[in-house]
Amino acid sequence: MSTVPTRVFASGSEAGRTAPAAAARRIARGGFAALRRTPPGLVLAWLVIATVVLWALAPGLFAGQNPVAGIAREKLLPPSAAHLLGTDALGRDLYARIVHGAVHSLSGAFVAVTVGLLAGTSLGLVAGARGGLVDLLVMRLVDTLLAIPTLLLSLTIIVLLGFGTVNAAIAVGLASVASFARLTRSEVVRVRGADYVEAAYGSGGTFWRVLWRHVLPNSLTSVIGLAALQFGTAILSISTLGFLGYGAPPPTPEWGLLIAEGRNYISRASWITTAPGIVVVLVVLSANRISRAFAGSPR
């Protein structure tokens, strides 16, 4: 199973030894050229995602104020220099809460996508590569999952698993298993019929080796695209669950929870709902844009 990665590393280190400086310069030049050719919308999308990831990794660098403890007399202040996005009903700085909330939403989405990707891809791979009865059973199971509305499915799983950020993420991930499995299976079936796969069997390859060397790598391109798309959807779903009270408990500054808390004050202090809402929308759109770029450039 590990032959492929070792070979890749070996060739990389060889190239590095021969001319490290030249290689570095070439990479730098290639990087700039690539940046100039990238559409501006895609650059913006990457910037948004990078910012949000930085928020999640080091929230302290971006927002100095305490996201959890508020100052009562500063409640419901409109955006100002002291509070960039204003304050909420308990006098907590909204900007700080959004920055500190990134880690909850992002890690949740990450867990969700990982769960969906691993479980869905494995199911699809086995179904597509084995065919026959296995395929039939797995795909009917997937059809059943697809027939249930995603939110309802997530809620059901949460009720079984219990409340909490991680459980909400797992629930969202399991709800996306079906779409991953379907896509992977269709890709695997397509690749399995290719001449080079037959040639690999013809040169003495065993089922698992051919699967690992040819079918999996060539099926993954659009699956990775779907994963990026699901990342956006997962943030939205986790926020939805948070909004409904199934996710992280207060006072966690999770994005969905922020939107839910602000809705009581929407006529007096619309920023409390609007600001986190816009952040969610931007992140989801960016993830969408990036996933389209993945899908559009098969390499």
Added chain:
Amino acid sequence: MSAPLLAIDHLDVSYADGPDRRRVVHGISLDVAAGEVVALVGESGSGKTTLVQAVIGLLPEGGRIDGGAIRLAGTDIAGWSQRRLDALRGERISLIPQDPGSSLNPVKTIGAQVGEILRLHRRLGRAEIREASLDLLAQVGLSQPALRLGQYPHQLSGGMKQRVLIAIATALRPSLIIADEPTSALDVTVQKRILDLIDTLRRESGTALLLVTHDLGVAADRADRIVVLRDGSVQERGPAAAVLSAPRSAYTRQLLADIPSLAAPRLRPIPAPREGPPAVVVETLARDYPGAGRRPFRAVDGLSFTVAPGTTHAIVGESGSGKSTTIRAIVGLERPSAGRILVDGLDLATLRGDTLRAFRRRIQLVYQNPFSSLDPRQTIEAIVEEPLLNFEPVARAERARRVAEIVERVGLPSGLLRRRPAALSGGQRQRVAIARALVLEPKILILDEAVSALDVTVQAQILRLLDGMQAERGLTYLFVSHDLAVVRRIADTVTVLRDGRAVEQGTVEAVFERPRDPYTRDLIAAIPGQRLPAPRPVAAEA
């Protein structure tokens, strides 16, 4: 003398290539007089398709005419808008496209598509259009035209679809027809009938024809004048007879030498059959597929042949004759419904799992399409190395040595080892496929239309390579092809296959010079290039 029908004058065409532009047509000038047939000959990438697309105003996105003029009966149409060209296209110039399979709209009936051109250019009532469409379909020789009007493209064969496209192209009696490789996707016998049809229609109405082809044989049979293109500029031009009998440019001479034709000699003398049991024995092979009704469809029916070791046996037939089914059964990718196959003395029916895998060392398959038979994500080195990883472990250094050796032997520069297939040309890819097949040192190599997708020059190089490998390693080849001229060049014995049955078998000399079966005679008569002069040998380079 009045102006020629079509005069292309120093035309430059370029495509957008990132921020730059890449010029693919360099100042080509070309005339077509009324009623004349001019053949535009060149290999893929020579700019011939771009040139005709520019003439008819259908350059793909990013394509642009940079300079020069295209005069149709004296009027320059190079800068015309699409709307002005619309009045011209179909009416005065029409196009017979390359691939009949993808050139008809799959969701519209044949009647709707033939009627469309009449509706666009003529004010005719429904009944008149139907009447005219029926006439057109009858004219291009489609049986049961009334039935065809209501059918959809998928219900027609490739040759029938091309006839429909010809009916559309000739509907308004244009003064110029551009035919862009009209028969490359078709079987030889169909190809001949389609070219005959174009010829007849053209002669009846005095239409000029600009025939784009990669096949000098086709050009020799059909054209009055020939223009040879290479890398977007004209190499040679002149009356067909002069270009073919006394080519002035070295490139044309090379092209002429590379055309496989019946008159061409075999690449090397026939080897004396080696002692020992036959390499491949096929006995009354049959293979059924589940059919549409309750009766299964029999793709191969009672086929038998033997191949002596160290020789080349060809299986010849048109698409659907059962060639592919036969070879897939021989390499053990499919199980026959009946009959017996012995490869190197082993009965395939006895092989299962590991013994079947071990058997694969002895017999390897080279696929028709080098664009789909190589994994796009692997490097050339990884592709050629892979078969070595499937059997007993070979040390890394030893693997690298064997890969380098075979890659060099098939004539690939070692600098390509780290590249991926996308960076290689079709001929180079086919060399990689051959290297992958030979790295295990098999005894038998099966070539499934292995040179059909390649340009003539590349085709000749690959054939020479195969021939050299056979002489060097004593390989046995099973060569599957629809191209009799190629078969003549490389094979020792031949089986002609039709509808899953062998209609004729024997040595190549016997079958080609004294064909007994009418079908074999048809196949031989259909080979283009019978009017070519006997070629002179050119120094081998593969």
